[in-house]
Amino acid sequence: MTNARRTQAERSAATIAKLVEATIEAIEQVGYHSTSLGEISSRAGVSKAAIFRHFDSRMDLVVAAAGEVSRRHLAVVAELRIPGSVAHPVDLAALMHLMRNQIRSDINTVWLELLVAARTEPELRLRIAPVLRELYDELDELAVSVLTPDVSSEAARLLATSLIHMFDGEAILRTTYPRPELEDARIDHVAAAFRALTGPTVPGP
Known part of the structure; x- marks a missing residue:
């Protein structure tokens, strides 16, 4: 039995x-x-x-799919938590390329579709909000573990969220209006700004 x-x-x-x-x-x-x-x-x-x-419903199945997409995202980035996998000072350009590639992946298209649909569907918005919150909380903590002590915990969370928003928008727009030169230059400029932020402090007069 x-x-x-x-x-x-x-x-x-x-x-x-x-x-x-x-x-x-x-x-x-x-x-x-x-x-x-x-x-x-x-x-x-x-x-x-x-x-x-x-x-019980199509919505339950969609929410289960959203949870699986979240798990796959976290499985990819979890390797950054392995001790020694990230050198300090952090090579932000390399991390940004990894992040951009993941956000441009087919699996992230599912998230983008759900987020756009949730704007006008209250039930979908309510159901996937906890999944999205858990994903962002995990990504925030990952950013802190990878980027500190180069920057403060608050700055690490802000940087991670800002990069996710930037690459999400880029992933949507590039289907209709790709601008590869601008996209690549953006990474270089953000990485340069990060290096200036985390470089040695210049003593005052």
């Missing part, structure tokens, strides 16, 4: 994983509003009836 229960639990987990993955792919490829239960079931190879054995 125990083995039977374990097998059923494994099957259920596998179906949930397929549904979440199909939801992520659908939102990334056809957009949030076109990600219907029919679209999800077709991509997952699971009937609509089977979806409701695991999720």
Whole structure:
């Protein structure tokens, strides 16, 4: 009986994983509003009836997908917490390139789609707010662990949030109006400003 229960639990987990993955792919490829239960079931190879054995609503499935996207983001950046993985003073340009590449990834397109949709959908906004808050809290703490003692904890959090906002906007705009020269120059200028901020203090007169 125990083995039977374990097998059923494994099957259920596998179906949930397929549904979440199909939801992520659908939102990334056809957009949030076109990600219907029919679209999800077709991509997952699971009937609509089977979806409701695991999720009460489309919204629950979308929120589960948002949580998985958050986990994948954190898995990528978690390596920066490994001791010795970041030299001091920090090479901010290298970190910015890593951050920009992750924000331009297909998986982050899902976040951008959800954030735009949440502007006009109160339920979606309410449901994904805790997921987004947890993600930003983790990124804030990561920034503190990586950037201090080069800058204060407050400055590290401010810098991380500012860079995320900058690269999110860039990721949206570059689809319609790419400006690669400006985008690359932006990283160089921000990194130069960071070096000036964290360089040796010049004694006063």
